[in-house]
Structures are given as structure tokens and as C-alpha cells.
Amino acid sequence: MLPPATDPIAVYIHVPFCARRCPYCDFATVAGQDHLIERYTSTVCREIESSPLRGRAASSVYFGGGTPTHVSFESCITPIMQAVTGTFELLPDAEITFEANPASSDAVKYRRFRNAGFNRVSIGVQSFDDRVLQTLGRLHTADEAVAALRSARAASFRSVSLDLIFGAPNQSVEQWQRDLNTAVGLAPDHISAYSLTVEDGTPFASMLHAGSLPAPAEETLAAMFQLAINTLAQAGYEHYEVSSYALPGHRCRHNLVYWTHKEYAAFGPGAAAYTNGVRTVNERSPAGYIDRMARTGSAIAYSETLTDEQQLTEALMLGLRLLEGIRISELAARFGQDCVNRLQPAMANLSGRGLLDVGSNTVRLTRAGLMLADTVLVDLAAATG
Ligand code: SF4
Structure with a gap:
């Protein structure tokens, strides 16, 4: 959603x-x-x-x-x-x-x-x-x-x-x-x-x-x-x-x-935007960017409409960077309870290893999880696919 x-x-x-x-x-x-x-x-x-x-x-x-x-x-x-x-x-x-x-x-x-x-x-x-x-x-x-x-x-x-x-x-x-x-x-x-x-x-x-x-x-x-x-x-x-x-x-x-995975516009060479569920990335080199805009009126070199799973993965990867973590009820409201249910085994596993703190309505990195943030986020992202 x-x-x-x-x-x-x-x-x-x-x-x-x-x-x-x-x-x-x-x-x-x-x-x-x-x-x-x-x-x-x-x-x-x-x-x-x-x-x-x-x-x-x-x-x-x-x-x-x-x-x-x-x-x-x-x-x-x-x-x-x-x-x-x-x-x-x-x-x-x-x-x-x-x-x-x-x-x-x-x-x-x-x-x-x-x-x-x-x-x-x-x-x-x-x-x-x-x-x-x-x-x-x-x-x-x-x-x-x-x-x-x-x-x-x-x-x-x-x-x-x-x-x-x-x-x-x-x-x-x-x-x-x-x-x-x-x-x-x-x-x-x-x-x-x-x-x-x-x-x-x-x-x-x-x-x-x-x-x-x-x-x-x-x-x-x-x-x-x-x-x-x-x-x-x-x-x-x-x-x-x-x-x-x-x-x-x-x-x-x-x-x-x-x-918090909200929408942003982005302009200039290599700029990445996210609006309306679509991720776009502009032509990266300044000369290529200028040329593409002149020829086509658009600087976009790559565009992808994200599926619900991809949006959930991004919301997790980004939201867990915040120390206050993510509200599970917000994830469920946005992506459906089924998606959240699919994450439960991975969250339980990471929680058992002391890397994730899973409360009744919040999930966040523990101090140990923070030290290994990239690994933890990749493990969780894999569980959404
Ligand atoms: S080249 Fe150096 S100054 Fe320029 S953006 Fe990269 S890190 Fe910053």
C-alpha cells in the first residue's frame, strides 16, 4: 500500500x-x-x-x-x-x-x-x-x-x-x-x-x-x-x-x-526518487544526464514499480536503521497481516540470537544487532522474498 x-x-x-x-x-x-x-x-x-x-x-x-x-x-x-x-x-x-x-x-x-x-x-x-x-x-x-x-x-x-x-x-x-x-x-x-x-x-x-x-x-x-x-x-x-x-x-x-519509507522526488545526475510505489534512478554521468534530458525530456535511466514484498523489504531495511524501530501494527496496516506473519520466524530467530528486540508491537535492533546492522537487515530482507 x-x-x-x-x-x-x-x-x-x-x-x-x-x-x-x-x-x-x-x-x-x-x-x-x-x-x-x-x-x-x-x-x-x-x-x-x-x-x-x-x-x-x-x-x-x-x-x-x-x-x-x-x-x-x-x-x-x-x-x-x-x-x-x-x-x-x-x-x-x-x-x-x-x-x-x-x-x-x-x-x-x-x-x-x-x-x-x-x-x-x-x-x-x-x-x-x-x-x-x-x-x-x-x-x-x-x-x-x-x-x-x-x-x-x-x-x-x-x-x-x-x-x-x-x-x-x-x-x-x-x-x-x-x-x-x-x-x-x-x-x-x-x-x-x-x-x-x-x-x-x-x-x-x-x-x-x-x-x-x-x-x-x-x-x-x-x-x-x-x-x-x-x-x-x-x-x-x-x-x-x-x-x-x-x-x-x-x-x-x-x-x-x-x-520511514515516505515519498521523495530527486533531481540531477544519478538521483534516485521514490514516488507512487515507483523507484527511478537518473542517468549517472553529468554529460549523459544533460544529453538524455535534451533528447528525451526525461533523465530517468532506470525505473521499477515495487511489489508489496519489495516495499516491505525496503520499509524494514530502512525503518530498522532507526533506533526506535518499527511498529508492527503499521507494517500490518500497510502490507497486510500475511506479510508480517511470514517475517515472524526470521524475527524470532534474530531475537533468539540477541540481535533483534521484538516487543508486542515494536521491533528494533538490540545493541548487539546495531553492531551487525547490515547483516541483520539482509537476513530479514531475505525472509520477505
Ligand atoms: S569525491 Fe569527496 S568531496 Fe566529492 S562527494 Fe565524494 S567524498 Fe565528497
């Missing part, structure tokens, strides 16, 4: 341009193709303005990437934002986020975004240690990361978030503790702490296969995850999603739309 077509949606804009590609990145991003920014801008505006969802209320807008602070605010971000506000009915309290890179953002740029109505910024800090930043191939220094955070604060965004990475090559547990302490000392409203995953096709994957990239042991990663949970909890951050921690009132409303 689908969410009502009158519910507000989330709107995602993908800005694929970066100054340089980080060796671990597998997002739809490009470096050295800034000559495409102008045509990208007019194309993404056209894609937004021709959306079949025109007129729908939007509870959040999120400019992600790539690096939204790498492109010109005036000639790229401004027209795209105008296309968004001219196409969708932004709710008065809509959350409007952009991702910022410390290497391409300063006090002036933060103020521009703030004056244009952006009320949330997510800064890709990754680490406060220059050696870790170098290993990750980042262009900014630790000092620049601190300065970015302070400038964002001074611009008075409603929420300032920062991203951190743990499990970087040669990163010690002690160093990770220092990163967490520095982050807490800067008092952002929200922190996302991701374990580094080496994705196929990236330079890090080649180095790993060649034996030249030291990968942390599983126990080290688990210790780092535990450290994040404890340190951030002590500092008053609610751990509300596997990788996300927020001061009260600062949970990311845009991402909550994904995790």
Missing part, C-alpha cells in the same frame, strides 16, 4: 561536481568537469520544472553531492532553488539543507546560503586530524574544518551538522576518541559518524586488493562504533539512527523521510 498522495514529499537535488575525487568515494560525482556546470544548471532546472509532482507540498529540500559549495551560488544554486520554490509548495517550516565542504566554503558563502533561506548545513569534516584527512584524500585541513564549523555557526543556521568517518586506514581508537572529543567541543547540533566502507570500483578497493591499504580489524571497528555511541550520548546527543546522533529537536527531517 502506498503513502497518501497528499503527504508532503522530500526534494533532493544532486550537485555532482567536486574539486577532486576522494579515493573512497563511489557517489555519482565528477572532478575536472566544471565546464558542464552551466548546462547542468539549466538542465536540472528544466527537470524540476517539468516534474509530474508539481504543486505537491514539500517538507524538506536537500542539496547533496558532490559538493554544492564547489559551484557558484549565484549562477547555479540560486536558479535551482528558484525552480524548486516555483514547482513545489514548500511548507513554512520546511528544512532546507546543503552539504558543504570545508575546502570550498567560507563565512561569506555560508551567509549567502543562509540569506537565501537555507536553514541547515551538513559539513563534510570527516576528521579533525590532518594525517587522517590526507589518507582519505581530502582537500581540507583540520584547521579549515574547525573554521568552517565556526563560520556556519556565525551564519545562524537552525541546525549545523557534521560528518565524521571512522575506520580510516591506520586510524587508531585513540585518534578516533580525539576526533569525537573535538566534535563535541564544537557543539554541532547533529553528527553523522560513518564507518568507512570500501566500495568496489574505487581507488581504495584497488589498493585493498593489492594489499597496500591497511583495513581495520572488525573488533577495532566495533570498538570505534561503541566509542561514538558512548561519547556522544554522554554529551547529550540522541543516537536515533545507526550512523546519526542529534541534540534534542535536531534530527534530520529529510533523511527521516527515507528511513
Whole structure:
């Protein structure tokens, strides 16, 4: 069953341009193709303005990437934002986020975004240690990361978030503790702490296969995850999603739309949308995206109507990322009691292994399940098929 077509949606804009590609990145991003920014801008505006969802209320807008602070605010971000506000009915309290890179953002740029109505910024800090930043191939220094955070604060965004990475090559547990302490000392409203995953096709994957990239042991990663949970909890951050921690009132409303399996529109190269039970993914390369839009008037390279089972699998995989878990009655109302019944043996099995906490009406990951979240979610997903 689908969410009502009158519910507000989330709107995602993908800005694929970066100054340089980080060796671990597998997002739809490009470096050295800034000559495409102008045509990208007019194309993404056209894609937004021709959306079949025109007129729908939007509870959040999120400019992600790539690096939204790498492109010109005036000639790229401004027209795209105008296309968004001219196409969708932004709710008065809509959350409007952009991702910022410390290497391409300063006090002036933060103020521009703030004056244009952006009320949330997510800064890709990754680490406060220059050696870790170098290993990750980042262009900014630790000092620049601190300065970015302070400038964002001074611009008075409603929420300032920062991203951190743990499990970087040669990163010690002690160093990770220092990163967490520095982050807490800067008092952002929200922190996302991701374990580094080496994705196929990236330079890090080649180095790993060649034996030249030291990968942390599983126990080290688990210790780092535990450290994040404890340190951030002590500092008053609610751990509300596997990788996300927020001061009260600062949970990311845009991402909550994904995790609660609601509808979202998405524009730009490689952007994935989910509306009306249909998942679509746009052409991934900026040049291909521009070309496809010019030839066909649509950027969609892949489209799939999800069956009830697929929707249930997604709802589980995403919903269980939230620490408060999922209400069984809501699953039953949406997908039918039969579907839920089919899950019972797998849930009982995972509960018996101490990985899932199954109550009378809620199911959620236990602390042990959280440490093995990906495995647990895959096991449950297999049971829905
Ligand atoms: S800056 Fe971010 S999006 Fe760009 S290459 Fe690095 S990790 Fe990927």
C-alpha cells in the first residue's frame, strides 16, 4: 500500500561536481568537469520544472553531492532553488539543507546560503586530524574544518551538522576518541559518524586488493562504533539512527523521510526518487544526464514499480536503521497481516540470537544487532522474498 498522495514529499537535488575525487568515494560525482556546470544548471532546472509532482507540498529540500559549495551560488544554486520554490509548495517550516565542504566554503558563502533561506548545513569534516584527512584524500585541513564549523555557526543556521568517518586506514581508537572529543567541543547540533566502507570500483578497493591499504580489524571497528555511541550520548546527543546522533529537536527531517519509507522526488545526475510505489534512478554521468534530458525530456535511466514484498523489504531495511524501530501494527496496516506473519520466524530467530528486540508491537535492533546492522537487515530482507 502506498503513502497518501497528499503527504508532503522530500526534494533532493544532486550537485555532482567536486574539486577532486576522494579515493573512497563511489557517489555519482565528477572532478575536472566544471565546464558542464552551466548546462547542468539549466538542465536540472528544466527537470524540476517539468516534474509530474508539481504543486505537491514539500517538507524538506536537500542539496547533496558532490559538493554544492564547489559551484557558484549565484549562477547555479540560486536558479535551482528558484525552480524548486516555483514547482513545489514548500511548507513554512520546511528544512532546507546543503552539504558543504570545508575546502570550498567560507563565512561569506555560508551567509549567502543562509540569506537565501537555507536553514541547515551538513559539513563534510570527516576528521579533525590532518594525517587522517590526507589518507582519505581530502582537500581540507583540520584547521579549515574547525573554521568552517565556526563560520556556519556565525551564519545562524537552525541546525549545523557534521560528518565524521571512522575506520580510516591506520586510524587508531585513540585518534578516533580525539576526533569525537573535538566534535563535541564544537557543539554541532547533529553528527553523522560513518564507518568507512570500501566500495568496489574505487581507488581504495584497488589498493585493498593489492594489499597496500591497511583495513581495520572488525573488533577495532566495533570498538570505534561503541566509542561514538558512548561519547556522544554522554554529551547529550540522541543516537536515533545507526550512523546519526542529534541534540534534542535536531534530527534530520529529510533523511527521516527515507528511513520511514515516505515519498521523495530527486533531481540531477544519478538521483534516485521514490514516488507512487515507483523507484527511478537518473542517468549517472553529468554529460549523459544533460544529453538524455535534451533528447528525451526525461533523465530517468532506470525505473521499477515495487511489489508489496519489495516495499516491505525496503520499509524494514530502512525503518530498522532507526533506533526506535518499527511498529508492527503499521507494517500490518500497510502490507497486510500475511506479510508480517511470514517475517515472524526470521524475527524470532534474530531475537533468539540477541540481535533483534521484538516487543508486542515494536521491533528494533538490540545493541548487539546495531553492531551487525547490515547483516541483520539482509537476513530479514531475505525472509520477505
Ligand atoms: S568531496 Fe565528497 S562527494 Fe566529492 S569525491 Fe569527496 S567524498 Fe565524494
